[in-house]
Amino acid sequence: GAVVSQHPSRVICKSGTSVKIECRSLDFQATTMFWYRQFPKQSLMLMATSNEGSKATYEQGVEKDKFLINHASLTLSTLTVTSAHPEDSSFYICSASQIVLKGKYEQYFGPGTRLTVT
């Protein structure tokens, strides 16, 4: 199956600093990538959708100036958490869509990044 990687897997940062998380589709080109946040024992909540070469579309309630998303190529998207605060501590998961047939695509998830803001 399609492989999506994330880096780093874990990061600890101090309050007020910025952290960048990378998401890569390793063996396919992803026209669309998604970023999710997951709090402990909860479901995945979509933060934003990004298409290669265009601005990301953010879900309601997600601050676009705080969570900067860049989708510079068909295999790489980055999420930067700016001026991080302890409440931003969470498990961040990216996902990439792979076209399997005309008009049909499947979505594969990365292993996630555990962000802890102290």
Add this chain to the structure above:
Amino acid sequence: GENVEQHPSTLSVQEGDSAVIKCTYSDSASNYFPWYKQELGKGPQLIIDIRSNVGEKKDQRIAVTLNKTAKHFSLHITETQPEDSAVYFCAARGSGGTSYGKLTFGQGTILTVHP
């Protein structure tokens, strides 16, 4: 937007028994329904999916059924093994409007298979 309800929240079975997880969705325009398995500290892994033009799909010990009229779909795991223990999420993908292309997840089911 789409709303997906998943039940039960926890499910405990004996090894070899079957496990069934059910989900309902609200948007009749949703057309793709994947199931993901998530182990602790890892990202979700796609285990099976079904599209709106199919009523049932099976892959070895795993099967998924879809009832479009009732707007619900279910995951069936037969001959469960301890390695099946994980959190399972259902999802529905919208096909129109603001939900287009987006997965909405259920709340998750913690499945525990006892040896």
